[in-house]
Amino acid sequence: MLDIAEIDRQHRELVNMFNRLNDAVKNHESRNDIYRLIDEVISYTRLHFATEEQLMVQSGFPEIESHKRMHEELIKDTLHLKDKLDYVGEDMFSDWFNHWPFGRVLAHIQYGDKQIEDHINRNDSGFSRGVVPDTLQTA
Ligand SMILES: [Fe+2]
Numbered sequence: 001m002l003d004i005a006e007i008d009r010q011h012r013e014l015v016n017m018f019n020r021l022n023d024a025v026k027n028h029e030s031r032n033d034i035y036r037l038i039d040e041v042i043s044y045t046r047l048h049f050a051t052e053e054q055l056m057v058q059s060g061f062p063e064i065e066s067h068k069r070m071h072e073e074l075i076k077d078t079l080h081l082k083d084k085l086d087y088v089g090e091d092m093f094s095d096w097f098n099h100w101p102f103g104r105v106l107a108h109i110q111y112g113d114k115q116i117e118d119h120i121n122r123n124d125s126g127f128s129r130g131v132v133p134d135t136l137q138t139a
């Protein structure tokens, strides 16, 4: 069963991957290695958003459509990473990356995803944390 702990775990992994990519660019690692990291960021971001959208459905999150639109925008950012790197070079990419796509993802986790968590905590009947529902508990 999906739960907030899994989403938190994925957020940590996502942030690690973004950091790894950032470091690779700053350290002027080979373009092939950087492309590989970008591909990993793209596929992990997709996986994470799909997981989160499943949790939104499962928990009846009311803002699901607008949240999905935010995800689409963020995916677009990741799809432009290679072109951007080729266009501006490593040094400018690094500055831009921190402020724009990475910053947007962090803000999304902090503010957008927080609303899903709050919704689940408000409406939690126990399923999302694997807690036994009240009605099944013995005194
Ligand atoms: Fe998320």
Ligand SMILES: [Fe+2]
Residues within 6 Å of the ligand: 052, 067, 071, 108, 112, 113
């Ligand atoms: Fe999200």
